[in-house]
Amino acid sequence: MNDPKIEPQHDSEGTDDDYFSDLRASWANLEAERRQTDEFKINNMEYDMSQADWFLSRVRGSDNYAQNLYAALCNNQFQKQDVWLILKDSYWSCSWRYAGGVVADFRDCNEDYMNWYCSGIGPKEDTEFVGEGNVTDEIRADLALLGWRVIEEPDSEQV
Numbered sequence: 001m002n003d004p005k006i007e008p009q010h011d012s013e014g015t016d017d018d019y020f021s022d023l024r025a026s027w028a029n030l031e032a033e034r035r036q037t038d039e040f041k042i043n044n045m046e047y048d049m050s051q052a053d054w055f056l057s058r059v060r061g062s063d064n065y066a067q068n069l070y071a072a073l074c075n076n077q078f079q080k081q082d083v084w085l086i087l088k089d090s091y092w093s094c095s096w097r098y099a100g101g102v103v104a105d106f107r108d109c110n111e112d113y114m115n116w117y118c119s120g121i122g123p124k125e126d127t128e129f130v131g132e133g134n135v136t137d138e139i140r141a142d143l144a145l146l147g148w149r150v151i152e153e154p155d156s157e158q159v
Contacts, residue, residue: 043085045078045092046102048146055142059106064128066103068136070116073099075133077151078143091151096132 034040041047049055059066077091094102100113120131130136135150143149 043080043082043090043092045080045143045146045148046094048080048148049102050106052146055146056106058142059103060108065138066107067116067119067127067129068139069106070099070103071120071130071132072135072139072143072150073102074120076135078148079151081144081147081149092148 035047059069073094074096077093079086079091097113097117100116100119103116104111104113118132120129120134140150
């Protein structure tokens with residue numbers, strides 16, 4: 001019995017490493033182009049955070065601050081303090097994975113989302129890490145300075 005020949009799943013002439021490296025580079029280029037569009041800049045807390053040097057400095061300067069930002073981005077919705085957006089009930093939110101990527105991108109030190117993903121689960125010695133979904137007073141205040149607020153969930157007892 002002859003073993004069937006396994007054909008590659010792509011047209012790359014190089015190795016799988018070359019293929020995936022090219023794929024990552026292509027994705028990075030598309031993402032960079034997307035971030036330059038006007039649509040990306042509208043009602044986008046990620047964009048507003050990325051434009052504030054003081055904010056990026058805080059994310060880059062402290063692992064605790066970076067993790068607290070990641071935790072705040074998880075399981076929460078945020079609203080820009082703009083009358084029209086408030087009336088439209090527009091908000092910004094992201095997934096845990098995306099939140100980890102945002103923090104890694106802001107830190108600009110060769111990290112990816114996995115460095116932060118689920119970082120609030122379980123005790124961490126010598127850190128001020130908080131669980132996903134928790135918003136520290138410091139993060140809340142800094143987001144307010146950027147013109148954003150956390151949309152508070154109604155208390156289940158009041159419903």
